[in-house]
Amino acid sequence: MVQFFIKADSEIPASTQLFDQISFAITTRQYTPGHQLPSTRQLANWTGLHRNTINKVYQQLKHAGLVEARGGSGIYVSLPTTKPTGDSGIPIPTLQQSVRQSIDKIVSLGCSLSQVRDLLLTEIDWRLRCNAQLLVASGREDPGVAQVMAGELETALAVPVQTVAVEDLDKVLEHATAGTVVTNRYFLEPTCQAVGNHQVRVIAVDIYTYSREINLIRNLPMGSYVGLVSISTGILRLAESLIHSLRGDDLLVVSALPQDTYRLQTIARSANLIITGHSGKAELKEAIAATKHERIRPVEAIFCENYIASESIELLKLELGLN
Numbered sequence: 001m002v003q004f005f006i007k008a009d010s011e012i013p014a015s016t017q018l019f020d021q022i023s024f025a026i027t028t029r030q031y032t033p034g035h036q037l038p039s040t041r042q043l044a045n046w047t048g049l050h051r052n053t054i055n056k057v058y059q060q061l062k063h064a065g066l067v068e069a070r071g072g073s074g075i076y077v078s079l080p081t082t083k084p085t086g087d088s089g090i091p092i093p094t095l096q097q098s099v100r101q102s103i104d105k106i107v108s109l110g111c112s113l114s115q116v117r118d119l120l121l122t123e124i125d126w127r128l129r130c131n132a133q134l135l136v137a138s139g140r141e142d143p144g145v146a147q148v149m150a151g152e153l154e155t156a157l158a159v160p161v162q163t164v165a166v167e168d169l170d171k172v173l174e175h176a177t178a179g180t181v182v183t184n185r186y187f188l189e190p191t192c193q194a195v196g197n198h199q200v201r202v203i204a205v206d207i208y209t210y211s212r213e214i215n216l217i218r219n220l221p222m223g224s225y226v227g228l229v230s231i232s233t234g235i236l237r238l239a240e241s242l243i244h245s246l247r248g249d250d251l252l253v254v255s256a257l258p259q260d261t262y263r264l265q266t267i268a269r270s271a272n273l274i275i276t277g278h279s280g281k282a283e284l285k286e287a288i289a290a291t292k293h294e295r296i297r298p299v300e301a302i303f304c305e306n307y308i309a310s311e312s313i314e315l316l317k318l319e320l321g322l323n
Contacts, residue, residue: 006047012240015056022061028209033078033079103116133178134160137169137182138187141233159322181202184206185205185206185207203319218246224251227267228253229264229274230257236255239255268291269295
């Protein structure tokens with residue numbers, strides 16, 4: 001069962017903490033598409049927040065496209081609006097049968113075989129051209145998360161990746177004949193709106209569950225000091241909200257951007273546990289080395305290998321024809 005906890009004296013507003021915790025549960029598939037979310041009454045009992053505040057959070061989640069309201073029933077995780085396609089070891093005869101059935105269906109609508117061939121070739125050509133330009137989109141207020149995703153995708157897919165702010169996406173696509181835009185589910189709705197009628201695909205990826213890191217957080221002694229390092233302010237805020245939900249006021253949590261040398265060395269000097277991704281790995285190692293003679297307690301540094309779920313990477317490879 002997903003846990004929720006609101007840290008009253010946090011710099012992060014209570015409504016933002018709840019939004020982060022619910023959206024993390026959705027984007028890591030702890031709450032799967034179609035899953036019914038807790039009622040406002042349940043969340044009020046669990047978190048101590050007013051039901052009006054919880055309604056506001058649900059409205060924000062709906063605006064982001066993460067949830068949908070079903071009249072008289074409640075709030076549910078939205079069903080995917082995009083789904084990568086491709087096979088994973090399906091027998092050739094089965095695939096041939098699917099192709100025949102698809103052709104039969106198109107012919108039954110009044111198309112000749114020549115027209116069916118042209119339609120299929122046009123679609124295949126378009127998909128191949130989409131693979132030639134791969135963009136990663138995130139909000140302008142947090143370009144770091146797009147940089148994190150782009151770095152992982154370039155390594156995993158071995159193709160060039162361009163980052164772009166959702167707010168600038170329409171201008172970037174003005175001169176593009178085709179392409180694929182990758183984003184996470186936080187930015188899916190505004191990304192689809194920005195793409196509009198441009199001839200590009202939009203694919204949303206899921207976030208890594210961080211199960212190893214979460215287990216470490218759960219088992220830390222009360223009063224432990226946890227440091228978080230990332231180039232993404234959104235990832236830092238989400239991680240802090242998630243730790244609040246797991247441990248309440250038990251832990252001291254301090255975050256830092258890699259370029260904030262003073263804050264980073266403060267964390268390296270005093271933290272029990274430091275968590276970072278590839279984006280802050282080199283800077284954190286330098287900070288730990290620079291403060292090793294001043295450290296008052298042992299430090300454990302965890303370098304997260306992924307932000308994007310491995311399943312999403314594999315599905316993206318299939319969609320782009322890279323397997």
